[in-house]
Amino acid sequence: MTLTDDALITAATNARKKAYAPYSDFKVGAALLDESGRIHTGQNVENAAYPNGICAEAAAIAMMVQQGGTKIIKIAVSGGFGSQLCTPCGGCRQRIREFATDDTPVLICDANSLQVDLTLGALLPYSFGPENLG
Ligand code: THU
Numbered sequence: 001m002t003l004t005d006d007a008l009i010t011a012a013t014n015a016r017k018k019a020y021a022p023y024s025d026f027k028v029g030a031a032l033l034d035e036s037g038r039i040h041t042g043q044n045v046e047n048a049a050y051p052n053g054i055c056a057e058a059a060a061i062a063m064m065v066q067q068g069g070t071k072i073i074k075i076a077v078s079g080g081f082g083s084q085l086c087t088p089c090g091g092c093r094q095r096i097r098e099f100a101t102d103d104t105p106v107l108i109c110d111a112n113s114l115q116v117d118l119t120l121g122a123l124l125p126y127s128f129g130p131e132n133l134g
Contacts, residue, residue, distance in 0.1 A: 004033060004074065005074075005076075005107060005114070007039060008031045008032070008033060008039060008074060008075070008076040008107060009031075009076050009078070009107060009109050009113065009114055011029075011031035011039050011041050011076070012029045012030055012031040012041065012076040012077060012078040012107075012109055013029060013078045013109060013111060013112060013113075014029065014041070015029030015030060015031060015041040015042060015043045015056065015060070015078070016028060016029025016043060016056070016078045016079060016111065017029070017043075018043045019043040019044050019045075019056070020043070020044070020045045020046055021044055021046050022046060023046045023048075023050065023053075024046065026044075026079065026081070026086075027043070027044065027079060028043065028044045028055065028056035028077065028078065028079035028086050029041065029042070029043045029056050029077070029078045029079065030042050030043070030055075030056035030057045030059070030060040030075060030076065030077050030078070031060060031075070031076050032060050032061070032064060032072050032073075032074065032075040032076075033072070033073040033074045033075070034064050034067075034069030034070070034071060034072065034073060035069065035070060035071040035073060036069065038064075038067065038069065040060050040061075040063040040064040040067065040069065041060055041063065042056050042057065042058065042059025042060030042061070042062065042063055043056045043059060044056045044059070045059065055088075055089060055091070055092050055095075056077065056079070057075070057077060057088055057092040057095060057096060058091075058092060058095055060075070061095055061096070061098075061099065064099070069099075070099065071099055071100070072096060072099040072100040072104055073104070074104065074105045074106075074107070075096060075100070075104070075105070075106055075107070076106075076107040076108075076109055076114075077106065077107070077108055077109065078109040078110070078111060079109075079110075079111075080110050080111070085108050085110065085115055085116065086108070087108055087116075087118075087123065088106065088123065093120070093123050093124040093127075094124065094127070094128075096120055096124075097120060097124055097127045097128075097129050098129065098130065100120050101120065101121075102119060102120060102121030102127075103119055103120075103121065104119060104120040104121075105117060105118070105119055106118045106119060106120055106122075106123060
């Protein structure tokens with residue numbers, strides 16, 4: 001683990017505490033490092049009209065784009081119940097893919113610490129991204 005990993009994991013676990021998840025009670029936080037060395041965070045925000053809720057990763061990506069970031073260098077996601085971790089949902093794997101590559105580390109954390117160190121390529125093999133559009 002590097003200092004950056006530590007900072008990302010702490011940022012994701014802190015973001016998780018801000019989650020608005022009254023319907024699922026499943027709180028998720030995400031923190032990503034962009035190409036300028038900035039960390040952007042987000043948390044899930046649910047809605048009484050359930051499909052309108054947004055995932056933590058989507059919220060963090062929106063923050064990055066708002067600040068002018070264009071690349072996800074590394075991302076940490078904090079969530080889960082006990083031993084059930086919060087690996088990014090399918091939609092969020094694709095959202096991360098838009099700004100990342102197969103090698104991009106995805107750090108999966110529980111409410112406190114790193115549990116699994118993956119890559120986007122492992123989570124979303126043979127993915128479709130901006131390059132595929134030619
Ligand atoms: N959730 C995320 O924030 N990220 C994921 O990758 C998986 C799921 C949220 C959505 C919803 O608010 C709650 O977790 C339960 O699905």
